[in-house]
Amino acid sequence: MIDFNGVSCRYKREYAGEGALPVTALDDVSFHIPRGSFIALVGRNGSGKSTAARCMNALQLPSGGTVLVDGADTSDDEMVLTIRQKAGMVFQNPDNQLVSSVVEDDVAFGPENLGLHPDEIRKRVDRAMKAAGIYDRRLDSPDELSGGQKQRVAIAGVLAMEPECIIFDEATAMLDPAGRSAVMEMIRRLRERGTTVVLITHFMEEAAEADEILILKEGKILSRGTPAEIFAVPDLISEAGLDLPAAVKIRNLLRQRGADIPDRVLDIKSLAEWIAGNCPENVPG
């Protein structure tokens, strides 16, 4: 779905008194994101995650290498609209993404720009609002909504474009726990429908749900693997300035005390299940 081939993003940044200093946001990065997969992109602030995200829908062009979205080169001007339609993006701050004073107008903004027939627009907007769980607020003003609800509207706006891939750039960072779990629930549903999902996040519990985690450090890929593989290497996690999910911390302490808990146990629920299944009284026979 998305291919980075030797992608570099270098630019000069002016510093008062020090002149222009070169900044390398991405340094010769190559990776492939298979269609229908769910990839988490993690790393410190400034590691290049957001730059990579912006390259995925032609908001930013690389200074070296190529980015292909479903085979189309993001540097090809004629393909930009097609690419943005295929790869939708949800940003951190819901307030910066909403443009209309009525929810359903906001959701319709994208499809209207695609020049679709009004009937088709209506159908898509209704479907998107229902999928995002915001249909019953369709006639309200976004101002009346909570942060989590606004983020649902932003997501509905992207869904109405019927993209094959959605990139969430720290889309849960400003939400409360309820808002965050609502967004994660939507991601699970998108994945069932076969939509490719790229999730940029600082929450390791969210990253643990992905098929694969890609760790960026100083503009380079530090590691890539399944969550079970990645969270099995604590040194890697601290090198990248990350953290282990809370369940993995408890799991590791139990391992130190002799419990033989497998790497795939990454969340509180599956840890509880493992413990319940391995309690002396609960062992069959």
Added chain:
Amino acid sequence: MSIELKNVTYRYNRNGAEDTPALKDVNLTVEPGQICGIVGHTGSGKTTLVQQLNGLLTPQEGTVTVDGEDFSSRDRRAELRRKVGLVFQYPEYQLFEETVAEDIAFGPRNMGLAEDEIRERSAEAARMTGLDLELLGDRSPFELSGGQKRKAAIAGVLAMRPAYLVLDEPAAGLDPEAHREMLDMLVRICSEWGCGIVLVSHNMDDVAAICHRVYVMEKGSIVMGGTPDQVFSRSGELREMGLGLPAAAELTVLLRKEGVLPDAPRIPLNAEEAAELIAARLRLKGQGEK
């Protein structure tokens, strides 16, 4: 010495249709040298409460006092406000001076302090946040990374040497490493300066880890208050309010439900405690050894 809220009731719209108070009969004490956590849903009144603490809003009923004084006297209001440093959500959006050093010095300069004193306070505040003022002081705030900007904004508040510090979700949006540094910094400010800190947060693990007292807000009232131990042990009630638990407590609740762990008055709040308890239950040989 403390911030005291006594029977505070506050309505945004006194005579309008929505007459439900945003704060209802709130009682709260913030003591020096203690970190006090405030948790609750979005819309439960946390932000309204925070604005009472330094006189940005004044209650229609009840009193708010800082070290015995209220905000009613115009002459004293500015002084009292300086005593209570307020750090809003995403404070980095409020940086505005040309250089980082000037931004941090803005508060102390406004207080009319001598240049030496301003410099000393700025350096001290930057040191406390871990910001390298030698390297970054002459840069524009807009050239800093997100984490550095946040530190600069907080240093600007610390440079006024507040006796109390109120922070609304100070770790939101930070990467895990910067998040840990933020918590460490709050603990240091509290222990080294004896500051009384109010931490508004959705993150129950953070609250359990660093707070001495926790208050739970719902619909404008404080419905629970006590040590983290006391508050998080009432897991059922928190669940009913739709609030989360620290991960260790969450795991314990699941295991109690499964009948694996017995009900007990105390619930573990950190990974070590939970592991200890579960290891004993699993009869692991290594239990008790470290």
